[in-house]
Amino acid sequence: MEGLTKEELGKLAAQMDAEKLRIRAIAGTADSPVVAPTQREHLDDGEVADEKTVQRQSDAMLKHYRMQLADLDAAQSRMRRGQYGVCIDCQQAIPFSRLQAYPTAMRCTPCQNLHEQLHPRQAQASRRPASAGLSSPGWLTRS
Numbered sequence: 001m002e003g004l005t006k007e008e009l010g011k012l013a014a015q016m017d018a019e020k021l022r023i024r025a026i027a028g029t030a031d032s033p034v035v036a037p038t039q040r041e042h043l044d045d046g047e048v049a050d051e052k053t054v055q056r057q058s059d060a061m062l063k064h065y066r067m068q069l070a071d072l073d074a075a076q077s078r079m080r081r082g083q084y085g086v087c088i089d090c091q092q093a094i095p096f097s098r099l100q101a102y103p104t105a106m107r108c109t110p111c112q113n114l115h116e117q118l119h120p121r122q123a124q125a126s127r128r129p130a131s132a133g134l135s136s137p138g139w140l141t142r143s
């Protein structure tokens with residue numbers, strides 16, 4: 001099987017480690033989420049409702065981060081088993097350049113495009129690179 005060199009694998013492994021650290025720094029771990037429990041005492045009804053919305057969004061964000069961590073874990077475990085970088089659909093090697101952009105990619109580009117056509121709803125979440133959603137989700141900046 002043609003595929004990644006040891007050096008390329010090493011780079012991708014380091015990239016995924018860094019990504020995991022970055023996500024953990026932002027989102028915390030499942031045991032100790034960074035998003036603190038909010039204080040409820042001094043809020044009137046309007047603020048409580050608002051806070052619930054924020055809480056829901058935080059939950060969605062944490063879920064999103066956890067999914068990314070799970071993807072990274074899965075990719076790293078594929079790496080340990082020597083199955084990393086192989087398209088799950090056509091069994092061809094996934095190009096290094098694609099893996100650099102999407103370290104958790106499980107499909108080569110043609111198969112991913114096909115997959116997204118067949119499953120447009122899933123595609124939305126997986127199309128973004130892992131880093132895109134992290135920097136500043138628009139809803140976090142609302143005042």
Ligand SMILES: [Zn+2]
Pocket residue numbers: 087088089090091092107108109110111112
């Ligand atoms: Zn493929």
